[in-house]
Amino acid sequence: MIDKIAESVAAALADVRDGSTVLIGGFGTAGIPGELIDGLIAQGARDLTVVNNNAGNGDTGLAALLATGRVRKIICSFPRQVDSHVFDGLYRSGKIELEIVPQGNLAERMRAAGAGVGAFFCPTAYGTELAKGKETREINGKHYVLEYPIQGDVALIKAERGDRWGNLTYRMSARNFGPVMAMAARRTIASVHEIAELGTLDPEAIVTPGIFVSKIVKIDRVATQAAGFKKAA
Known part of the structure; x- marks a missing residue:
């Protein structure tokens, strides 16, 4: 029986290795898989190459991962923003490599890999x-x-719903880079807010078929919102 549901974030991320290229979904903060990034921080993999639309916001999510010093290189379209102080500090001190890729090229280079x-x-x-x-x-x-x-060794993406086969649907703009990253990675780990019974997802609404997904992990929406409010405060 195919069952791609992981019991926890830690279990889903257990096999991420040092030196991996990690594709991380999100457009700014929209669709960023925050819980998976926090899990990667806790997991401890280092010497990573991270691919994302930007280089982190504030002190949470991707910025928190960069702050650990375990990211060797970042490939992105928009490295600098008003609140990208973590990346700015690392780059100015020569502690991180940067490859700037125009946004359309970034998406197409991952689509080409898939x-x-x-x-x-x-x-x-x-x-x-x-x-x-x-x-x-x-x-x-x-x-x-x-x-x-x-091509990524692993993709971390955020979806809305998924079933045990790994089929995924997304919520509006949270979709962004998720589908192409799932195709471009050897292993894809997706967070979802709802696990659907097999056969209940409308086939026309499935954006990422389960063949591109290795593990899904359920994240409580209320807990996610509460964590967001706490960080904002």
């Missing part, structure tokens, strides 16, 4: 510092930059 595409040409960043050292080509009179897939 689709088995070896590389692709994209016009974004041509003629800029971000294209330095990369192969370029003129195709039909337009200039392109060669980009390679980003």
